[in-house]
Amino acid sequence: MAKSSQPGNADQGGGSTLTEPISLVASRRHTVRFAALDIQHALVRAQLREAFDRVLRSSAFTLGEEVEAFEDEFASYCGVDHCVGVASGTAALALMLRAYDIGPGDEVIVPAHTFIATALAVEHVGATPVLCDVQQDTGLIDPVAARAQVGPRTAAIIAVHLYGQACDMDALGALAGSRGLLLLEDAAQAAGAWHRDRRVGSLGAASAFSFYPGKNLGALGDGGAVCTDDALLATRLRRLRNLGQRAKGEHVEAGYNERLDGLQAAFLRVKLPWLDEWNAARRARAADYAQMLPDWVDVLEERVHAPCTYHLFPIRLVERDAVAAGLQAARVQTGMHYRRAVHQHVAWRGRPARRGELPVAESWAATELSLPMHPHLSVGEVERVCEALGALRTVRLSATSAARMARP
Numbered sequence: 001m002a003k004s005s006q007p008g009n010a011d012q013g014g015g016s017t018l019t020e021p022i023s024l025v026a027s028r029r030h031t032v033r034f035a036a037l038d039i040q041h042a043l044v045r046a047q048l049r050e051a052f053d054r055v056l057r058s059s060a061f062t063l064g065e066e067v068e069a070f071e072d073e074f075a076s077y078c079g080v081d082h083c084v085g086v087a088s089g090t091a092a093l094a095l096m097l098r099a100y101d102i103g104p105g106d107e108v109i110v111p112a113h114t115f116i117a118t119a120l121a122v123e124h125v126g127a128t129p130v131l132c133d134v135q136q137d138t139g140l141i142d143p144v145a146a147r148a149q150v151g152p153r154t155a156a157i158i159a160v161h162l163y164g165q166a167c168d169m170d171a172l173g174a175l176a177g178s179r180g181l182l183l184l185e186d187a188a189q190a191a192g193a194w195h196r197d198r199r200v201g202s203l204g205a206a207s208a209f210s211f212y213p214g215k216n217l218g219a220l221g222d223g224g225a226v227c228t229d230d231a232l233l234a235t236r237l238r239r240l241r242n243l244g245q246r247a248k249g250e251h252v253e254a255g256y257n258e259r260l261d262g263l264q265a266a267f268l269r270v271k272l273p274w275l276d277e278w279n280a281a282r283r284a285r286a287a288d289y290a291q292m293l294p295d296w297v298d299v300l301e302e303r304v305h306a307p308c309t310y311h312l313f314p315i316r317l318v319e320r321d322a323v324a325a326g327l328q329a330a331r332v333q334t335g336m337h338y339r340r341a342v343h344q345h346v347a348w349r350g351r352p353a354r355r356g357e358l359p360v361a362e363s364w365a366a367t368e369l370s371l372p373m374h375p376h377l378s379v380g381e382v383e384r385v386c387e388a389l390g391a392l393r394t395v396r397l398s399a400t401s402a403a404r405m406a407r408p
């Protein structure tokens, strides 16, 4: 699917008049939205309202039967024995680490190109995140770079299935196995994705999911889950999410208040049966993009054994910011995931946990642009985006040739 595995090979000439002609034609067209949760919710509105009424009648607002039912349904969807619903994806990551007793003195390898929550969760349990570079063509953790980061204090590696594509779990599994490390998944962006014949979430010792509204499987507020085949770990997680409570009024460890709400679980139960269809629609639009995008645009490399569920549709461009402005003028919404690598955030200043350079993560941060992507995006809208991008190139070329022609 990749048009090129080389980032940022877009022409750099011109650029100052990038947005002008586009804005002239844009006014008569509707905005191509980055996401469209309203369409999704209109589709299942009756069921969502029914789910709301069900919870209202039961008054089971924190944990309770809807949470238990969702946990069973999501565990079986992912192909694991246990799912433990929690309050967010960040909580899922932190509790997963806590449940393995990862804490002060331990190091955890995480990719430098990810949503910052992956690294923050490691900090939250008192362990040290060690940032690792990513692959040029997928933006996913690079197993070779990960191997170089393993030291005597390394306890785990977190494989982040960014953009909806599974990491190279064969190589990471071999590395973890040979060095006695835990291999954990951050599957926040990849609900429903496959790696060979297994679903994401069933590939490591345990996996963390986010049900933030914009995710492929999103609640109507925050939510998350940890999946695992390990019964003891699941029991510990149930305790940790509920203030260390083993039985009512019996607190056996210093846990947290990180429970999944009954309402969110009930809403997630409405949406889960749609997830495969919505992911298939995302893939169909991704295929349309791949066909229609100008050939100077670099798209995500998709591996055969790890079909991407396109939580996002990232492209890479040297003139990313100018192109984003041009698309905005053409009424195409875009995003950046992420414009800073983890170590480039203010929150990271003064932290020691970085061994070596992270050039690929930094180049993703400088060049990534996310195009509109959601299950209800139309082929016509993809066409609009591609047309707008194509026109930007024309503008840049003509600006370059104009400069050339102006030379004496």
Ligand SMILES: Cc1ncc(COP(=O)(O)O)c(C=O)c1O
Residues within 6 Å of the ligand: 088, 089, 090, 091, 114, 115, 117, 118, 160, 162, 186, 188, 189, 209, 210, 211, 212, 222, 223, 224
């Ligand atoms: C890769 C990744 N990890 C973790 C998280 C954190 O999830 P939440 O926002 O539910 O805490 C997100 C959410 O954006 C994410 O994209």
